[in-house]
Amino acid sequence: MDASNPIATAGRAPTVSRVRPGRRVADRVLILASTIATLLGIVVLGSILLMLIVEGVKGFSPSLFTAPTPGPGSEGGGIANAILGSLVMTFLGILIATPIGLMAGTFLAEYGRTSKLADIIRFLNDVLLSAPSILIGLFVYTLMVRPMGTYSGWAGAVALAIIATPVIVRTTEDMLRLVPGPMREAGAALGAPRSLVIRAVTWRAASAGIVTGIILALARIAGETAPLLFTALNNNSWFNANLLGGVPNLPVMIYQFALSPYPNWQSLAWSGALLITVTILALSVVARFVIKDQRPR
Amino acid sequence: MTALTQTLAVDRQTAVARIAPSKGADRLFQGAAYASALLVLFVLAGILGSIIYGAWPAFSEFGFGFLTSSAWNIGTEQFGALPAVIGTVAAAMLALIIGVPISLGIAVYLTQLCPGWARKPVAMTIELLASVPSIIYGMWGLFVFAPLFARFVQVPVSNLVEGMPILGTILYARIPSGVGVLTAGIILAIMIVPFVASITRDMLDQIPTVLRESAYGIGCTTWEVVRHVLVPQASVSIIGAIMLGLGRALGETMAVTFVIGNANRLSASIFDPGSTIASRIANEFNEADGLQLSSLMALGCLLFIITFFVLIIARLLVRRAKVA
Numbered sequence: 001m002d003a004s005n006p007i008a009t010a011g012r013a014p015t016v017s018r019v020r021p022g023r024r025v026a027d028r029v030l031i032l033a034s035t036i037a038t039l040l041g042i043v044v045l046g047s048i049l050l051m052l053i054v055e056g057v058k059g060f061s062p063s064l065f066t067a068p069t070p071g072p073g074s075e076g077g078g079i080a081n082a083i084l085g086s087l088v089m090t091f092l093g094i095l096i097a098t099p100i101g102l103m104a105g106t107f108l109a110e111y112g113r114t115s116k117l118a119d120i121i122r123f124l125n126d127v128l129l130s131a132p133s134i135l136i137g138l139f140v141y142t143l144m145v146r147p148m149g150t151y152s153g154w155a156g157a158v159a160l161a162i163i164a165t166p167v168i169v170r171t172t173e174d175m176l177r178l179v180p181g182p183m184r185e186a187g188a189a190l191g192a193p194r195s196l197v198i199r200a201v202t203w204r205a206a207s208a209g210i211v212t213g214i215i216l217a218l219a220r221i222a223g224e225t226a227p228l229l230f231t232a233l234n235n236n237s238w239f240n241a242n243l244l245g246g247v248p249n250l251p252v253m254i255y256q257f258a259l260s261p262y263p264n265w266q267s268l269a270w271s272g273a274l275l276i277t278v279t280i281l282a283l284s285v286v287a288r289f290v291i292k293d294q295r296p297r
Numbered sequence: 298m299t300a301l302t303q304t305l306a307v308d309r310q311t312a313v314a315r316i317a318p319s320k321g322a323d324r325l326f327q328g329a330a331y332a333s334a335l336l337v338l339f340v341l342a343g344i345l346g347s348i349i350y351g352a353w354p355a356f357s358e359f360g361f362g363f364l365t366s367s368a369w370n371i372g373t374e375q376f377g378a379l380p381a382v383i384g385t386v387a388a389a390m391l392a393l394i395i396g397v398p399i400s401l402g403i404a405v406y407l408t409q410l411c412p413g414w415a416r417k418p419v420a421m422t423i424e425l426l427a428s429v430p431s432i433i434y435g436m437w438g439l440f441v442f443a444p445l446f447a448r449f450v451q452v453p454v455s456n457l458v459e460g461m462p463i464l465g466t467i468l469y470a471r472i473p474s475g476v477g478v479l480t481a482g483i484i485l486a487i488m489i490v491p492f493v494a495s496i497t498r499d500m501l502d503q504i505p506t507v508l509r510e511s512a513y514g515i516g517c518t519t520w521e522v523v524r525h526v527l528v529p530q531a532s533v534s535i536i537g538a539i540m541l542g543l544g545r546a547l548g549e550t551m552a553v554t555f556v557i558g559n560a561n562r563l564s565a566s567i568f569d570p571g572s573t574i575a576s577r578i579a580n581e582f583n584e585a586d587g588l589q590l591s592s593l594m595a596l597g598c599l600l601f602i603i604t605f606f607v608l609i610i611a612r613l614l615v616r617r618a619k620v621a
Contacts, residue, residue: 026520027520033398034401035406038403038419041423041490042419042423051436051437103333103334104330104337121334127605127608127609131344131548132547132604134600135600135604138344138582138594139344142347143347166337195323219428223430223431225430229579251430255432255435259555269436273432276433280430281429288424
């Protein structure tokens with residue numbers, strides 16, 4: 001790249017670093033480029049938050065949290081039904097995913113360990129972790145919505161549970177693996193059966209990490225839109241207590257309202273977007289502080 | 298240690314009740330763990346099975362022609378996957394071209410250049426980008442980014458390249474609205490950056506410090522350390538991280554649906570609207586029935602095959618990437 005003689009360069013400017021200009025330029029370019037890349041990331045996050053705050057706060061009013069979503073083109077209303085629907089489905093999703101994820105993670109860390117089956121399940125769980133969520137929506141549509149003949153909050157909750165489970169499986173396994181073997185041996189030496197050792201020793205020692213996994217899963221599913229499109233759909237009123245029929249929820253509400261031509265709907269979409277993003281970012285920050293000491297390295 | 302002491306206390310309390318530890322409960326617990334783990338397998342099989350089941354009418358109607366046809370006519374019930382597949386691959390590739398250098402830059406910054414006090418907050422900011430829901434990226438892309446992009450990139454570039462041989466086709470916007478395949482690629486790039494960057498950073502952190510120090514010790518510049526020491530050491534994992542990002546970009550739905558313009562035709566210009574498999578499904582699925590529904594399922598099946606192929610390679614390369 002650079003043909004000039006290093007000694008000549010050094011002789012010409014002895015006070016400057018003796019690094020060849022070509023090398024120095026490459027170095028400076030790298031430093032500059034990677035700093036700009038990092039700044040870009042920070043600017044984008046800042047810009048997203050700024051947009052949400054500027055547009056979202058305008059729509060904040062008491063009725064936002066008490067009134068259901070208004071009809072097309074009408075004024076007023078709130079997003080209370082969508083907030084409640086999201087809370088119910090997210091909570092149900094976590095309720096389904098937690099026992100399954102916890103037990104599957106326990107199997108991988110305690111029973112399966114290095115067996116062939118555990119290896120396969122671990123691998124496929126990792127694949128499932130990043131599977132496109134819209135495919136999970138299609139799956140639950142075929143599994144529940146079509147046979148039941150109606151969209152339902154249950155289908156939405158199951159779709160969210162399928163997304164949450166791999167996260168919980170993975171963190172549970174990682175955290176259980178950090179528990180030192182001698183603790184299990186000590187439990188076993190006292191005559192405790194294996195299931196008691198797991199419940200009273202390993203789970204307890206790893207509890208903070210396991211809870212973190214559940215919070216991470218919660219943050220992950222709280223904003224998921226694609227899997228709810230064909231399962232819970234949406235609804236502009238309060239939903240049935242049996243969760244059958246369309247169940248309003250924040251993500252799908254935001255999707256429909258943001259792309260609508262009605263200013264009132266758009267404003268509600270912005271408020272909902274602010275609410276959901278702040279909640280999710282808060283959950284992620286909390287999870288990171290809990291996990292801090294336990295992250296496997 | 299405290300956990301152990303507590304456990305001992307618990308054991309002492311329950312000792313009387315557990316004189317004959319029940320084999321049944323122990324078996325039951327192990328069985329439950331085993332069953333839960335198997336459920337993960339079944340869910341994956343179920344996803345594939347249900348999609349193939351739903352897609353079957355379309356596959357048997359159109360056969361292999363489904364892959365090569367670019368028709369999407371609801372009236373005459375003629376459906377083909379080509380525009381959506383090309384749109385998906387094009388948007389994902391653009392995302393990689395833009396996102397990978399930025400991700401690597403961030404990883405290098407965080408591991409080599411960042412002052413110690415700023416490392417944690419900066420790393421956390423980048424990781425928080427990963428937890429922003431995709432629908433929010435969609436809104437940001439459509440309402441903040443697209444107008445700026447139309448005004449400062451699409452219009453000037455279109456004016457510049459108009460009439461030029463190849464560039465005049467690829468980079469010409471007939472209607473500079475800001476939405477299109479390139480916009481989708483850019484938004485996808487922003488979405489994959491936190492993933493690729495944080496996995497790459499972990500991989501760079503795992504390289505023994507001695508290697509890095511000896512390189513600096515013989516007078517290497519940061520660039521040379523990165524180029525000749527760090528990258529060769531971590532190359533397999535970095536490729537894996539990029540593949541993970543690709544898997545995410547291919548299947549991303551909501552953000553893309555907002556900014557790609559949802560046009561069903563095939564266009565040679567990356568400024569023109571297009572559609573991806575996921576955006577087409579999100580847009581049409583609820584209003585579809587019969588052969589159209591089945592064709593959308595068939596698109597989903599193609600997406601399943603493409604993404605899982607990519608993800609499996611990725612996971613083989615990065616054995617244990619982190620969760621979030």
